[in-house]
Amino acid sequence: CFQCRYFTAFLAYGGSNLVLAAAAAAICAYIAPAAAGSGIPEVKAYLNGVDAYSILAPSTLFVKIFGSILGVSAGFVLGKEGPMVHTGACIANLLGQGGSRKYHLTCNWLRYFKNDRDRRDLITCGCAAGVAAAFRAPVGGVLFALEEAASWWRSALLWRAFFTTAVVAVVLRTLIEFCRSGKCGLFGQGGLIMFDLSSTVATYSSPDLLAIILLGIIGGIFGGLFNFLLDKILRIYSIINERGAPSKILLTIIVSVITSMCSYGLPWLASCTQCPEDAVEQCPTVGRSGNYKNFQCPPGYYNGMASLFFNTNDDAIRNLFSTGTATEYHMSSLFIFFVAIYCLGLVTYGIAVPSGLFIPVILAGATYGRIVGTLLGSISSLDPGLFALLGAASFLGGTMRMTVSVCVILLELTNDLQMLPLVMLVLLISKTIADSFNKGVYDQIVVMKGLPYMEAHAEPYMRHLVAGDVVTGPLITFSGVEKVGDIVTALRITGHNGFPVVDEPPLTEVPELVGLVIRSHLLVLLKGKMFMKEPVKMSGSFVMERFGAFDFAKAGSGKGLKIEDLHFTDEEMQMYVDLHAIANTSPYTVVETMSLAKAALLFRELGLRHLLVVPKTPYRPPIVGILTRHDFVAEHIHDLFPSLNPHNFHSASMGG
């Protein structure tokens, strides 16, 4: 029967989607849960100094690449751009730690990135490369890394990121050239410019400007709402996802079925339209991509909604951006498509599949841009395709709150320099409006995941506190020559990563701060078992003969020594070890009466992990406490000072 054939087709379509989705969710849930989602918030937190476990591990990289391929193939409303940024960061991390020891892929000459800053720089370049590859936008990649990803920025880093994306551009260009003859499917299409609009000459007048301001306002409101709803949905999803891998897979399957039903079912609502006489492209479309999908229509007719729904996301964007096709889509088709994409984009992000937000946001934005353009067709002379571009810009500005990078990425995507002032205007308006509601979507996810992100500015309430106020807990200090047992106990019972070293009489006349030792260096020293029977100071060179600089280099994530791995005899526990050689003798310090706001600025701008608080007056122990990232987090400060102005505190919590 007639209906049965369509139903069988749906089963085949939905079934393949479901299998692909389940496979993506399975590898994600079982191998690397950290690979779910966009990855941009996590990379952003890493570059801020939060070493979250396994965010950049090789297993995450594997799942990110294949999960993303499976996820995109499954027809979800999600993008590959965010995952490509995360992939770039993972590859950079792998290179930076000299390959993976676990998988026996090591490379000695790659081991020169053994400190925090170099590794962060490398990962920033990885992010830039990811964006450059995803959008074929090398300059946009540099700007994305600068505006969204990186927390610290140096002139040298700008130049390195630029170098990276230049290489990406040349490689991409070569591959595209190689694939131009159609050897690699859709890859070679469009060249470096994915959605070419350059043929359109844009001249605009005052009514156009008004329309664009309206578009900016709509973008700001929809963007703010999107972020608000996404936050709520992610909180619900996190409850489901916490139940374990089967729940994650089930949720993914449900979303997959809904998506399949939308993309196969909704086009039936649209009526068939006769092909325009003057269509530039073939109508109806033959093959995979094109403006005029035939779907269920008779020959010579096309189904506008199917051109949007029953298509790859990239092709749907290309169709929305296409100019000279003002009457192609019915208003109702566009409206239904917008609502469906907006909702599907919201419910898809939190599932256990690598998923980017760029594509859903561009799709939804382009759709309402085209709606506005069609509605205002009588008063504005701009093409609906250009309105779609501006709509995409406004929604990107409203959700992600990036300005320069979105502007350049859109410029490089569409090659439409004439539109630049309008794109800038619409971005400014939508960002300003959305900023009055809530934070950008990535910042919001960082907060939701509880990552201790340090903002660039200090919160206002910090001005009323001093550094000494937030120092808590019993401070554990070591002597310059300390008993092994004490060190081992301290390392076992606490999770601290930094310990002040204080020389005490009889080594010095008065107690004196030597510096700071960090856990990983202590472990290396303990493993070397250079212990002494008596507490005497050794010469520093003696230690350096025994160890090389590489021994103290920062290990890859999760690969460092652990105190549980070391075992000591009772005799060894009674011996002494000299900490002078491994102590950082120039730790950054603040006086206890230093304003907390200024201490936070110091901590953030210099990218510290520990900040020592020293007493203001003499005749006291030479160290008051240690500040770490967690001591600057709003929740921690609120616990200590519940009396702080709650309104200030609320805004702080939002900003923390």
Add this chain to the structure above:
Amino acid sequence: CFQCRYFTAFLAYGGSNLVLAAAAAAICAYIAPAAAGSGIPEVKAYLNGVDAYSILAPSTLFVKIFGSILGVSAGFVLGKEGPMVHTGACIANLLGQGGSRKYHLTCNWLRYFKNDRDRRDLITCGCAAGVAAAFRAPVGGVLFALEEAASWWRSALLWRAFFTTAVVAVVLRTLIEFCRSGKCGLFGQGGLIMFDLSSTVATYSSPDLLAIILLGIIGGIFGGLFNFLLDKILRIYSIINERGAPSKILLTIIVSVITSMCSYGLPWLASCTQCPEDAVEQCPTVGRSGNYKNFQCPPGYYNGMASLFFNTNDDAIRNLFSTGTATEYHMSSLFIFFVAIYCLGLVTYGIAVPSGLFIPVILAGATYGRIVGTLLGSISSLDPGLFALLGAASFLGGTMRMTVSVCVILLELTNDLQMLPLVMLVLLISKTIADSFNKGVYDQIVVMKGLPYMEAHAEPYMRHLVAGDVVTGPLITFSGVEKVGDIVTALRITGHNGFPVVDEPPLTEVPELVGLVIRSHLLVLLKGKMFMKEPVKMSGSFVMERFGAFDFAKAGSGKGLKIEDLHFTDEEMQMYVDLHAIANTSPYTVVETMSLAKAALLFRELGLRHLLVVPKTPYRPPIVGILTRHDFVAEHIHDLFPSLNPHNFHSASMGG
């Protein structure tokens, strides 16, 4: 006679140039000597924290605007782009200090930028606006401000700079629209894209890549050489210019005469060429701008060298970039033009006229790019016009060492996105090669002018020193409640801007550091004459009742109080004043044993002006010394430690 008429024409041409040049030099030498040159190095130093006198004063602004107009009109080989950046910075400064009190142009609502950081941000935005206006490149403007001008960068600043340039773009666009009908001379021409190349389809192959690598190498060598020679010439010029205004004017006149002779004389060396049959433009050119200047040739012929020399700089660039005109210029014409522009660019920069380097550099680069393109015409399929663009990129990379911003500026100038990978490649090569010779041209000028610029990175030799090593001179500290006479004497005999305040017994039990007072705040307090007969501590609120926050706000450059303006009776000199209320009680401090490299990093990253050095051990005065910007300068450290490794020191000196 025939020759006489040409000679009269030369006199008229050279004479007008000379009068305009003399006028430019006169206003520059007599009104604002600081307006000479590009202004970018000075703005860069200001944004680094060097408050050089009158760099951003209203008189400088005036001379910069009119001097630049006169200088460009005089036919010099110089650009208006650098001066426009400086102009933007001056206007921003004027707005930031709430107008000019000297010229009775004040505005109260503009007085909210009364601290260093806000004013610096505003001036950074001014720079961005200047570039955006000069090149009609809004995104390029933001990137220029980020890559070249600013020393500190925050996410909020990116967004503000973007806002500024968006406004510039919209205003420019409106003015161009208004001028399109030719009401404003050449202004409306070309729209937002000044040198449109978008019609050219660029496909390139491996031989093209080799040609481009060659171009990058040439650019690096020529760029390094240009910087080297410019440094030498500027040192010679500075001796001449130091002799006073008449010498400056004379030097300018000499350069003007040479320039006039070159642009009028050299075209005579070229033979006339017959107009091509298939020329897109009218040939020979009618009117002011065009590819085919008639000059002395008979009708139907044109003089290629005159099209380059006897033209505005902008038109010469447009002619060089023009595509489809491969055989337009003789090789010899291009070669002579290149040598002349290279040398004229070098001798023009140091004269007492506002002069930018972008235009000479783009001109020279485009010329040798076209030469290379013509020479390699047999093996490369790229148009010589595109080679000219790549040549300009390579020379910009070789002299200015900017990457991302040059790339985006060129993209926005030419609208040629397809060339982006090639432009990136050529920039990378030329910058890398030139960096092995010397520093970027702006950095070099900053060093030559002796401005204490703080580099983002600490020099290697600083690792061998500690903060206490470089503290010099007798330290002047004040008591919390200090005698007026002592303060006045200290302010009179020293030029210091910051003084530590130390509470001593009997006010406290032991000597204790209160904080830091700065000169301008002390002067405000002294002017208020809130003196006491006895040394007792007052309540802070008492001071705050008397003064408003505005009284302590940072004054405009050169407008603050001076100690010479204040007069005190003998009785007042014996009285006391309480400094607690105006002291900054949270100054940043380092321990004297802190590595100098880390102290420099702290100083630079936080944008400090004073850094207090505190003792490591108790039982000593609570303050060891104060570090300022000058204490980190290589020369100062070299004076203190002549024994430091001279090789290290040499590289330090280059980088300092």
